Amino acid sequence: MHNQESTAAGRHAETAPAATDIRMETRKLSVFYGDTAGVNDVSLSMYNKKITALIGPSGCGKTTFLRSLNRMHDLTRGARVTGQALLDGSDIYAPKVDPVTVRRRVGMVFQKPTPFPTMSIYDNVVAGLKLVGIRNRAVLDEVAEKALRGAALWDEVKDRLKAPGGGISGGQQQRLSIARALAVEPEVLLMDEPTSSLDPQSTIRIEELMSELKKQVTIVIVTHNMQQASRISDYTAFFYVGDLVEFNPTAKMFTNPNQKRTEEYITGRFG
């Protein structure tokens, strides 16, 4: 399933990739809060080592959808998911699947940086490994450096790895959160508006980082920023009031969308 050749198809973003390139896929996935559906019958494919952007006005269900991809709703009171979400072809909502295993493979970065407040930068990065019992110092050191380099943070913090994780700037904290997510080597990385609380420079750093990361991981990102979606993503999905309105390669989406509503939203006429 870890298909290396799949990147070849991806170079031609206009041509639809083969089905084997699908890393995650939802089938008629709905999320209910009580009786109201936040996401309605969404079937969407996320391609291997590509960036899929989810766009749409506030309250359209894109974050709700994103959180259903690593079973984050399990802990939300009154939330219920129906339909399927397939990771490499198997349903993560199947009865015997442990959500902990799912989240190990599908990592997440949140809107606000979330360093663990009592841990050092180093401990934050290796938290996902250390807290499941990996204590080998050499292994942890290596993982920490690799993850911090991967998140383009190494040079800034390598001399103060023991400093508190909450003591660095907001942009650095967000890259720390990304490094922490990368350290457990997820196959899919979900990003929920990862740059919305950051200044333009930090935003650019993280966007550059994402283009690097997609060599290894599949990324699904929620963004409110149209330019960001068009700059970084390979595919774009437009959500509106819980429905998936349109899903297409980003280039097509931003030049010649199929749906009128997509065009209106992208050009800023509503939303």
Next chain:
Amino acid sequence: MTAFNGNTTKTGSAALATPVLSLGRRYWRDRLMLGLLASSTILVLVPLFIVIAYVVVQGIGALNWDFFTQELGSPTRAHTGQPTGLVHTIIGTLVVDSMALIIAVPLGIGAGVMLAEYPDHRLNPLLRLLNDTLNGMPAILKGMLAFALIVKPMGTFSGLAGAVALTFVMLPIIARATESALDIIPWSIREAGLALGLPRWRVILSTIIPAAKVGLVTGILIAFARAAGEAAPLLFTSFGNNYLPSRWTGWLFGPVDTLPQRLYSLAISPYKQWHEMGWAAGIVLLVMVILLFITARVTVRRA
């Protein structure tokens, strides 16, 4: 500048004019409220200082070397000027209170974690009910509970029974404090941990509890201070003892003296010397609690 000349719209000039007029009033109102707050603070603190000062004045005369090194013995000792003191009471308090703390802290924190982190669990409403009941139960009843559970089966009053009674005092306070300390940790921290593929208990243990540490320690301190001052639950559990136990096991399995209960017995005794020793016991109890508070605060701040 036009605003000051009144050349803007009607609402604009009104909005600007009002604060200019009322700034002075606001200033004085602010001062007034601050004054009121300061006086209520003083009103609360003054009785506290009066109590402390009175206890110290009454008891300081009885605080001598013998007080900290001798056991109490019979009243004739004090009458005839023989050496008498409360060393067995001070040690007994430390033993019983620490035992209670050792039992109550893990149980209380566990209950608090359950209340805060698993609100949807089936047993949660029952736990909350039990905790609230225990919290509202009169201290003397907690003593009776420990009497029924420990003293009766063992056939003797004991330090252990006293510790269990004090556990009932500490438990609901620690559980409640833990719950509120965990409640204020942002939900995002939990999600961040879960998103790393960590099990729920691991997230709680390694990220949430450390972040709530200050709140937890405060809760434990308050519970300890409360329990350390209770005499009622100890009256028929650890019971009291005028002498040092002959063997160390006596601290656990025999009747043990504690400061609040000894203070009570000294106070209702007919001997003047014992009254003074009762005040002195009050000083020791106060100092113990204050010292504990300071040490815990400093330790938490350092860590």
